[in-house]
Amino acid sequence: MKVYIAACGMGLGHASRCLKLAERLRSMGADVVFSTYGDASRLVRSEGFKVLDAPKLTYLLDQEGGVDFKLTLAKGAPELLTFIRQVAFEARQLMAERPSVVLSDSRLSTIVASRALEVPSILLLNQVKVVIPRRRPLGRLGREVKRGVERLGCEVLSLGWSMAWEVLIADFPPPYTISRANLELPARLRGKVRLVGPLIDVDRLSVRGAEDKEAAKEALGLGGRPLILLLAGGLEGERAVLLRLMLRALRGRRDVNVLASMSTPGREVYVRSGSVTVVGWIGDRATALKAADVLVTHGGHTSIAEAIYAATPMLIVPTPGHTERMNNALTAQRLGVARVVGEGGVEEVREALDELLEDRGYSHRALSLAREVARFRAVEEVCREVASLAGQ
Known part of the structure; x- marks a missing residue:
């Protein structure tokens, strides 16, 4: 069985979860090859897998590190050409690699190419709904235009997504669904979509009791101070903005340990200032997450799911x-295990951190939720589907 995994290369969340699938598939005797781009290529190579470097797609940021929808939209024509190049690239690689099954994580180009070549495919998504980013409140006309464009985008994308043999959404079934948009499916995808749970290594990450978290702290050699873990995901500019904000908020604080990862696998980074340690990459992410008293994140789907487990x-x-x-x-936040703040307020960040560390209700609710979701084992389920499509 040969499996061709095409992972979205914007940020590291998609590649990270695909690596969990790849490791499990390899343990089942499968030959695995990746197609991805950007920082994700370095991450996958560092884990010993073959990587085919695809043309790069991305979105643009403004000077404050926010998504610049106008600039991204202005690049529409060049990005469309990049997408077409991706489809051609994927078709060439599929003909060369001759996989039994294609596993595409949010890569429409690979689904289009595999359909054209009649290669069985499974599509992994965080969500199926298109949501246009906005930073300011919209008037009535603006809201109507936004909804109309989102509906059109959803219909166009769902036409492409429906080319996959199966569509699996890496999110919890209700009532724990992280992306509520996953409950609003386009008509052509109904009956083809299944929520399987986040693609997490449950055995390594799941916490069943307070003793598991204490054991993780001991493994990291931490003293009695709480651990604040910063996992700065997304694009490079987004990571830098979040790190600067947290360094300002934690300046001079000695009652906590802070471990910050810049999510740059393969790059040597090590900076220590007081109680703050900044590294390029955390090798044992699972132990760090279990040991942490608070995770600071941009809100990527994978990071939230890992923190819940x-x-x-x-x-x-x-x-x-x-x-x-x-x-x-x-x-x-509605589940009672998080506080949400903006990027501009240092004082708001300080107040939120204090609340999360001092209010034991957060840790109690987090432990209760972790026990509830431990039964969802999406990695095993997806790998079973891959083997089934491959006729294994």
Whole structure:
């Protein structure tokens, strides 16, 4: 069995979860090859997998690190050409690699190419709904235009997504669904979509009791001070903005340990200032997440899911204009395991951190939720589907 995994290369969340699938598939005897781009290529190579470097797609940021929808839209024609180049690239690689099954994580180009070549495919998504980012309130006309464009985008994308043999959404079934937009499916995808749970290594990450978190702290050699873990995901500009904000908020603080990852696999970074340690990459992410008293994140789907399994309360600072992350963050807040703040307020960040560390209700709710979701084992389920499509 040969599996061709095409992972979205914007940020590291998609590649990270695909690596969990790849490791499991390899343990089942499968030959695995990746197609991705950007920082994700370095991450996958560092884990010993073959990587095919695809043309790069991205979105643009403004000077404050927020999503610049106008600039991104202005690049529409060049990005469309890049997408066409991606489809051609994927078709060439599929003909050369001759996989049994294609596993595409949010890569429409690979689904189009695999359909044209009649290669069985499974599509992994965080969500199926298109949401246009916005930073300011819209008037009535603006809201109507936004809804209309989102509906059109959803219909166009769903036409492409429907080319996949199966569509699996890496999110919890209700009532724990992180992206509530996953419950609003386009008509042509109904009956083809299944929520399987986040693609998390449950055995390594899941916390069943307070003793699991204490054991993780001991493994890291931490003293009695609480651990604040910063996992700065997204694009490079987004990571830098979040790190600067947290360094300002934590300046001079000696009652906590702070471990910050810049999410740059393969790059040597090590800076220590007082109680703050900044590294390029955390090798044992699972232990760090379990040991943490608070996770600071932009609100990426994978990061929130990992924190839920690890029973770690979250301080979520969504990128301005990144509507998907904001919606994810608000769901975590409604579940009672997170606080959501903006990127501009240092005092707001300090107050939120104090609340998360001092209010034991957050840790109690996080532990209860972790026990509830431990039964969802999406990695095993997706790998079973891959083997089934491959006729194994």
